[in-house]
Amino acid sequence: MPMTARRTPRRLLAVAVGALAVAGALVPSPGATAASAPQGRVFMVNPVQATGDQGLVDRKDAAGDVPASAYALATLRNLDASGGLSGKWVSVRSETGKPASVADAASYDRSDDEFEQVMAYFWVNEGQEYLQSLGFGSELPGANDRVQPVRLNQWGADNSYFTDKKAEIRFGKGGVDDAEDAEVILHEYGHAVHHAQVPGFGTSTEAGAIGEAFGDYLAVAVGNHAVRKYGWPMKAEEACVADWDATGYSAAPHCLRRLDGTKTYADREGEVHADGEIWSRALFDVRKALGARTADRIIVNAQFGFAPDTSFEAAARTTVETARRMYGADAEAAVRDAFRAREIPGV
Ligand SMILES: [Ca+2]
Ligand SMILES: [Ca+2]
Ligand SMILES: [Ca+2]
Ligand SMILES: [Zn+2]
Numbered sequence: 001m002p003m004t005a006r007r008t009p010r011r012l013l014a015v016a017v018g019a020l021a022v023a024g025a026l027v028p029s030p031g032a033t034a035a036s037a038p039q040g041r042v043f044m045v046n047p048v049q050a051t052g053d054q055g056l057v058d059r060k061d062a063a064g065d066v067p068a069s070a071y072a073l074a075t076l077r078n079l080d081a082s083g084g085l086s087g088k089w090v091s092v093r094s095e096t097g098k099p100a101s102v103a104d105a106a107s108y109d110r111s112d113d114e115f116e117q118v119m120a121y122f123w124v125n126e127g128q129e130y131l132q133s134l135g136f137g138s139e140l141p142g143a144n145d146r147v148q149p150v151r152l153n154q155w156g157a158d159n160s161y162f163t164d165k166k167a168e169i170r171f172g173k174g175g176v177d178d179a180e181d182a183e184v185i186l187h188e189y190g191h192a193v194h195h196a197q198v199p200g201f202g203t204s205t206e207a208g209a210i211g212e213a214f215g216d217y218l219a220v221a222v223g224n225h226a227v228r229k230y231g232w233p234m235k236a237e238e239a240c241v242a243d244w245d246a247t248g249y250s251a252a253p254h255c256l257r258r259l260d261g262t263k264t265y266a267d268r269e270g271e272v273h274a275d276g277e278i279w280s281r282a283l284f285d286v287r288k289a290l291g292a293r294t295a296d297r298i299i300v301n302a303q304f305g306f307a308p309d310t311s312f313e314a315a316a317r318t319t320v321e322t323a324r325r326m327y328g329a330d331a332e333a334a335v336r337d338a339f340r341a342r343e344i345p346g347v
Helices: 002-016 047-051 113-133 182-197 205-230 272-290 292-303 312-327 329-341
Strands: 039-043 071-075 090-094 148-152 161-163 168-171
Touching: 039 113, 090 113, 113 148, 113 168, 113 182, 113 205, 161 182, 168 182, 182 205, 182 292, 205 272, 205 292, 205 312, 272 292, 272 312, 272 329, 292 312, 292 329, 312 329
Parallel strands: 090 148, 148 168
Antiparallel strands: 039 071, 161 168
16 A cells, blocks of 8 residues: 555654654654654653652652653754754753753753753754644744743752743753753743744733743643654643642642633732633633644734733734634634633623
8 A cells, every 4th residue: 555655664764763752753854864863861741741640759859759651762853963952943051060962862861950951952842843833934923933042050949931131941940840841841932932922022910921821821732742743641631730840839630730720800819820820721711612723823823913011801802803814703702702701801
């Protein structure tokens, strides 16, 4: 059969590079030969959702805190020729630790400082590849389709953030090292995407909440995409964000925040992370109603039209209108219903 004939060479390539991932994940990036496609050892999103073990605990970064079954080897795509973790969509710098090398990227574990560098490279690249797969950067305008600078340090602050001025993401340590959880990495990347779409985005409390919500949403969206693409285990609730990072500060099931909360507009506290759970639930409902691809194309495309100091009302209206323009009346109604369920005014 022609299908078989086309598929066979891919399988053989997969065997040739000795990779453990599923064959479908091993299509080499353009320009790279299969034999040279470098592999990195990463967590399958995070160890809690990969193993389903809510009892995992970080004990000062010990390798033995997490079983080998939480890791996978995955192809590091879009690297440049430097031998370090920099490439088309991300450039990773370690401020206080040893820089990781591509040659050793398949061998680090969580006790190595270099492991988080590999995680940051892999997951930021994965995030931009996902946006590209939705059409951003081809059919639709690019959404942070540039080299994203990422800096890691070991200064002990349990804090990660995106800096407006340098458009740089920084990951801290403390508790679970932040870049050991792909959902923390992708949350920060969400801020970078927003900022690239609308420079200075997030100057009002409601805009800030939308930024936090989108970061959480993007984390789950890209993580789920990777789970499906690579055939990885998913043994935690889909709505739970940062299952591993949260083991240090939340009860089981450990979640930094959730996408399926019941808050409405009246529950605003004036704190961007807390209020973000109003918006992220609406996005999660849009995804349930329209499917991942359609929902994510609408959600990201709408964000180009948000003012830096937007309100929930204005941003919801823009998202509803974007749904209508891209997919027609049924999609428009589904998006409107999601925002109405959160009792956001004016929709
Ligand atoms: Ca670590
Ligand atoms: Ca942490
Ligand atoms: Ca999760
Ligand atoms: Zn944030």
